[in-house]
Amino acid sequence: MAEFDLNDLEKINNKQEIIDFLVKHDIIKEKKFKEQLAYEKELKELQEKLLEIQSKVIQGNKRVLIIFEGRDAAGKGGTISRITEFLNPKKYRVEALPKPTEIEQGQWYFQRYFKELPNAGEIVFFDRSWYNRAVVEPVFGFCTEDQYSKFMKQVIEVEQLLQDDGIILIKIFLSISKEEQAERLQERKDDEMKQWKLGALDQKAQELWDVYTNHIDKMFQQTGTESSFWIEIDTDDKKSARLLAMKSIIAKLENKTFENELVKIHS
Numbered sequence: 001m002a003e004f005d006l007n008d009l010e011k012i013n014n015k016q017e018i019i020d021f022l023v024k025h026d027i028i029k030e031k032k033f034k035e036q037l038a039y040e041k042e043l044k045e046l047q048e049k050l051l052e053i054q055s056k057v058i059q060g061n062k063r064v065l066i067i068f069e070g071r072d073a074a075g076k077g078g079t080i081s082r083i084t085e086f087l088n089p090k091k092y093r094v095e096a097l098p099k100p101t102e103i104e105q106g107q108w109y110f111q112r113y114f115k116e117l118p119n120a121g122e123i124v125f126f127d128r129s130w131y132n133r134a135v136v137e138p139v140f141g142f143c144t145e146d147q148y149s150k151f152m153k154q155v156i157e158v159e160q161l162l163q164d165d166g167i168i169l170i171k172i173f174l175s176i177s178k179e180e181q182a183e184r185l186q187e188r189k190d191d192e193m194k195q196w197k198l199g200a201l202d203q204k205a206q207e208l209w210d211v212y213t214n215h216i217d218k219m220f221q222q223t224g225t226e227s228s229f230w231i232e233i234d235t236d237d238k239k240s241a242r243l244l245a246m247k248s249i250i251a252k253l254e255n256k257t258f259e260n261e262l263v264k265i266h267s
Helices: 006-011 016-024 030-059 078-086 136-139 145-164 179-192 208-221 238-253
Strands: 064-069 093-097 122-127 165-176 230-234 262-267
Touching: 030 078, 030 145, 030 238, 064 078, 078 093, 078 122, 078 238, 136 145, 136 208, 145 165, 145 208, 165 238, 208 230, 230 238
Parallel strands: 064 122, 064 165, 093 122, 165 230
Antiparallel strands: 230 262
16 A cells, blocks of 8 residues: 555545545555544554653653563564654663673673663663563673573562662563564565564574474563563564554553553563
């Protein structure tokens, strides 16, 4: 379907003769058009709500840390970009730390992440986080068994200390089916505009699917607690997943409960 922004969609939707013309000439499919309109409307409403909540975070000098983890090609970057699209850029950050330097490798594992924690009135998004040590590192042998075990024991205490100090912690994991992941990874290979997204580790994602699954399950079981639970979201439908992530964040920041069949809580 042709790409339209919300204003275009609403203008077209008000004139059935335009819809009929576009459908007749195969420019749009009416069902997809209606679905896109509904998505864009809900997206805008949720973005406005997030902006409202951000204002309260700023006014209340609150500190919010939102961790995004997930399988390769699950849509972490795209989801974060929709969430932050209209936020005050002076009061939020997205941190995606690169491979640790030689100096950082000699530090306490959490040390380099602590430098990026939110300041008063700020929301920080971790696009991958210290949970690299729970999944990616052991899967590829980037850490020892002892380092992995220490992390799994320490992370609950570390997160509790952060929360005790007033940081609001939200942990989101974006899931994807093996079939959908294969399709998205192939799309990245085939599309020159997306090939930059395809890293060396991504290409092993399918081959090591079961190994990943084992470590992800352990992560949920051992690091999901009542105060620091995991929100797992099915992302086979990207647009739906983005909305669900926003709703989950809003619910957490408003101390409300949000339930959906595509969202699982691990505590």
